[in-house]
Amino acid sequence: MSRTTRRRLRFVILGAGMSGILAAIRLRQAGHDDITLYEKTDRLGGTWRENTYPGIACDVPAHLYTYSFEPNAGWSRMLAPGSEILQYFERTADRYGIRPLIRFGEEVTACVFDEGRWQLQTARGTRDEADVVIAATGVLHHPRMPELPGIERFGGAYFHSARWDHGVPLDGRRVGVIGTGSTAIQITSALSRRASKYSLFQRTAQWIFPMENPAYSTEEKQVFAREPERLGALREELNRMMIDVIADAVIDAESAGVKNLADACLQNLEQGVRDPLLREKLRPTYRAGCKRLILSPDFYEAIQQPMAELVTESIEGVEPAGVRTRDGCLHQLDVLIAATGFVADRFVRPTVVRGRNGVDLDEVWAAKPAAYLSVAIPDFPNLFLLNGPNGPVGNFSLIQVAEFQLDYILQLVEHLRDGSLREIRVRPEVATAYEERRVEAARKTIWSTGCNSWYLDAQGVPASWPWTFSKFAQTMARPEMTAFEDVA
Structure with a gap:
């Protein structure tokens, strides 16, 4: 096809969080103009909309957790608070005109491939169809609630950290937090001095990496705004630090x-x-x-406050006055917070997704979720x-991951737009061989050394990319088209 007769594709993006916004911007920049984002809630922002607990911050330096094409000279700290990120x-x-493309309050419940197009339905009954569907539904968005016998009898306030009830007063109250992941550590730093009694219920101790979180001065932010090259140099310095210190270290x-x-x-x-x-x-x-390394400048200081206690006895149950542990001790509480993480293997689910010949994604992922390069699934074209x-x-x-993946996807989509392919679907044997290589490499990573974490799949294998940052960038730079079936 000539440039003027290229096929006009319709895109549907599931989710209006970080990666959904990115997808819409990049599709528009590539010349696509028929785009709809479906967002199940009434506000964009994904995890930064849903998580509003005290102390929330990103554990990636802010100038790295920023779109490469939209630098932000005004970050207040190296690790930005959640409100600033949202x-x-x-x-x-708003700057890129994405908000008008979003259908808020529309959760996609079904996504079925039929006669070359995706047929979609929302919980409100809206029907739509698309040539290409991009699932930008995130990883950690289904809260995992702990099993707590007697919780229905608790006389105080009880909620998950991702469903924070801001109507509940905290100052001078007796506060209990269940969990010791990144969220619980940040909450501890924020609340241990505010509560009259602060109880952190620990099942598993965590290693804490002592990463400082300095504030950027007004002068520094002015320099970043005035001299973009200085900001670019800082971003590259932070990127190199994260790659050398963490990304390329943990894979061996x-x-x-x-x-x-x-x-x-x-x-x-x-020392702490x-x-x-x-x-x-x-x-x-x-x-x-x-386990996921926790970065904190002050957790040890916070848990050593006079009003704080670390509870390592397991929880026997919950009573009207508080939490009773196996040693018989009743920890009296006014507020109980479950900082117990998320169900990490849902991805696009619970949306019903059916591909070619009615293949059901739930059945394909019955043993564990898998995708070729985490991007494409056999029998689910486009x-x-x-x-x-x-x-x-x-x-x-x-x-960074989403930007690399978008570059990869846009190159695949170009084959649909120019008419050289009608469907983009990865070959099953290619996806299987890739997953076998990935599993073998994952067994050599630090995540396979004998702990229980949300990184592990049902077989106990780390569900993550097990190679270097540079290999990921190189792999995403250009699709290997022999990996995809030739459906012209």
């Missing part, structure tokens, strides 16, 4: 980088916790990096995922 995405969506359990991480975490524990009994309670029994299964969720900035 404002950034809202501002960027025996690497010098992993040893350096472990040494830093151990020194932080030994004064009480030897508390120190031992906080000492993990697995290797640093096996359906692409951003930050899908087995991508670099544990070691890269997810904005």
Whole structure:
């Protein structure tokens, strides 16, 4: 086809979070103009809309957790607070005219491939169709609630950290938090001085990497705004630091980088916790990096506040007055918060997705979710995922990941637009061979060294990209078209 007779494609994007906004912007920049985003809630922003707990911040430096084409000179700190990140995405969506493309309050419940197009239906009964569907539904958006016998009898307020009830007062109250992941650590830093009593219920100790979070001065922000090259240099410096210190270290359990991480975490524990009994309670029994490494400048200081306590006895049940642990102790509470993470293997589900010949995604993913390069699934033509299964969720900035994946997807889509292909579908044997290679490499990473984490799939294999940052960038730079069936 000539440029003037190229096929006009209709795109539907599922989700208006970080990657959905990115997809809409990049599609428009590539000359596509028939785009609709379906967002199940009444506001864009994804995880930064849903998570509003005290102390929330990104654990990736802000100038890396930024679209490459939309730098932000005004970040207040190196690790930006969640409210600033949400404002950034809202501002960027408005600047690029994305908000009018979003159908708010429309959760897509079914997505069925029929006669070369995707047929969609929403919970409101809206019907739509598309040539291409991009699932930008995120990774961590289905809260995991703990099983707590007697919770229905609790006399105080109880909620998940991702469903924070801002109508509940916290100052001077007795607050309990269940969990010790990144969210619980940030909440501890924010609340341990505000509560009259603060109880952190720990099932598993965590290694804490002592990453400082300095504020950017007014002068620094003015320089970044006035001299974009200075901001670009900072971004590159931060990127190199994250790659060298974390991304390329954790893929080899025996690497010098992993040893350096472990040494830093151990020194932080030994020097940061004064009480030897508390120190031992906080000492993990697995290797640093096996679980997602937690970055915090002040958690140890926060948990050592006079009003804070670390509870390591397991929870027996919940009573009207509080939480009773196995040692018989009743921890009296006014507020109980479940910082217990998310169901990490949902991705586009619970949307019903059926591909060629009625193949059901739930059946395909019955054992575990998998996708070729975390982007494409056999028998699901013209359906692409951003930050899908087995991508670099544990070691890269997810904005960087999504940008690389968008570049890859746009190149595939070009074959649909110019008419050289009618369907883009990865060959099953290629996807299977890729997954076998990925699993073999994943067994050599630090995530496979003997801990239980949300990185692991049902078979106990890390569900993440197990190679270097540069290999990911190189792989995403240009699709290998022999991996896809020739459906012209």
